[in-house]
Amino acid sequence: MSTREAFACHPDNAVIWHDDRLYLLDQRILPEEVRFVACNRALDTARAITDMVVRGAPAIGITAAYGVVLAARERFRADGADWREGIRADIELLAASRPTAVNLFWALERMRRLIDALEALDPTPPLLAEARTIHQEDIAANRTLGDFGAELIQGPTDIVTHCNAGALATGGYGTALGVVRSAHAAGKIRMVYADETRPWLQGSRLTAWELVQSGIPVTVQSDNVAASLMAGGEIGWVIVGSDRIAANGDVCNKIGTYALAVLARHHGVGFMVAAPSSTIDMGVASGAEIPIERRDADEVLLCGGKRVGPAGVAAHNPVFDVTPAALVDCIVTELGVLRQPDAEKMRALMEGG
Ligand code: MRU
Numbered sequence: 001m002s003t004r005e006a007f008a009c010h011p012d013n014a015v016i017w018h019d020d021r022l023y024l025l026d027q028r029i030l031p032e033e034v035r036f037v038a039c040n041r042a043l044d045t046a047r048a049i050t051d052m053v054v055r056g057a058p059a060i061g062i063t064a065a066y067g068v069v070l071a072a073r074e075r076f077r078a079d080g081a082d083w084r085e086g087i088r089a090d091i092e093l094l095a096a097s098r099p100t101a102v103n104l105f106w107a108l109e110r111m112r113r114l115i116d117a118l119e120a121l122d123p124t125p126p127l128l129a130e131a132r133t134i135h136q137e138d139i140a141a142n143r144t145l146g147d148f149g150a151e152l153i154q155g156p157t158d159i160v161t162h163c164n165a166g167a168l169a170t171g172g173y174g175t176a177l178g179v180v181r182s183a184h185a186a187g188k189i190r191m192v193y194a195d196e197t198r199p200w201l202q203g204s205r206l207t208a209w210e211l212v213q214s215g216i217p218v219t220v221q222s223d224n225v226a227a228s229l230m231a232g233g234e235i236g237w238v239i240v241g242s243d244r245i246a247a248n249g250d251v252c253n254k255i256g257t258y259a260l261a262v263l264a265r266h267h268g269v270g271f272m273v274a275a276p277s278s279t280i281d282m283g284v285a286s287g288a289e290i291p292i293e294r295r296d297a298d299e300v301l302l303c304g305g306k307r308v309g310p311a312g313v314a315a316h317n318p319v320f321d322v323t324p325a326a327l328v329d330c331i332v333t334e335l336g337v338l339r340q341p342d343a344e345k346m347r348a349l350m351e352g353g
Helices: 042-050 057-082 084-095 102-117 124-151 176-185 202-213 223-231 257-267 343-350
Strands: 015-018 021-025 036-039 157-161 189-195 218-221 235-240 244-246 251-254 270-274 320-323 330-333 336-339
Touching (some): 042 057, 042 084, 176 235, 202 218, 257 320, 336 343
Antiparallel strands (some): 244 251
16 A cells, blocks of 8 residues: 555544554544654553544554554564563553553453464564454444444434544444444435534544545534434434443443433433444443543643633543443444343353354
């Protein structure tokens, strides 16, 4: 692929491996600027995840997998055949970059398992092949689950989405926005209402940018508009992604998702969660066990670089919440669709039953 093709201005290009380097589309400065950050080491990659250059559960996992490739190259150059210990330390560094999205730990575990089985002198080529596979599998999963989700939509209708669960948040195509893309192609989407998603504004900055780039009708609304919009009776579905789904079907996603689920149930609007199976964590029994990231108070107290709270005030900034399974109408994955999810259905899905 030519450099020009690799860096084309396209939402699918959030995570790029090109010329032996990892490039991340800087999601902190979209939509004003399209610029890439280059990562040469595992340390750069972990910092980029923590600082939200790249964000969104599947994209974080894919990025971390490429981070392990960078670690392998660096450690093999420095330590030759004794590369294993150094890579293990770098994997710990990557694992500490963000706490909630399980795709991060899932991808690192997959890389770790390969490392344990490797006999090659230079670990870089097989680890790069695995990272590329993780990336390609995510895109394929999103296309499949996008089509599954679209089948559930009786169109044409309006939908509400929250945060960014699109191509930018994944290997490409998107989860919630993957469903939107497939449904739009089938003529089922009249309008996508994108919650702006305070405080980081993933909805207005990223989802709106991505849908405008893709020619899908989108309207940004402040987060507090959803109730009156649903009362108007034109909304068919709320469609969101997830950072971690527990073994009982509880769904952890961007703060504000739980409020939308309550509103959807009250107004008789469908509530759909779209996520690849790499987002399902059968190791946590319920949402109560999921670690919820808390970020800096300034994300709430500053807006567009301007202070919007008085000096000395505290800010409560949990960046995810948990929607109980009872409020979820369906979880759509590449393995199939679960209606009214519960522990038994989750187990059957993950065991292929
Ligand atoms: O803090 P972020 O921007 O990483 O949070 C992202 C979300 O909450 C997304 O909705 C979730 O990761 C699903 S992405 C397909």
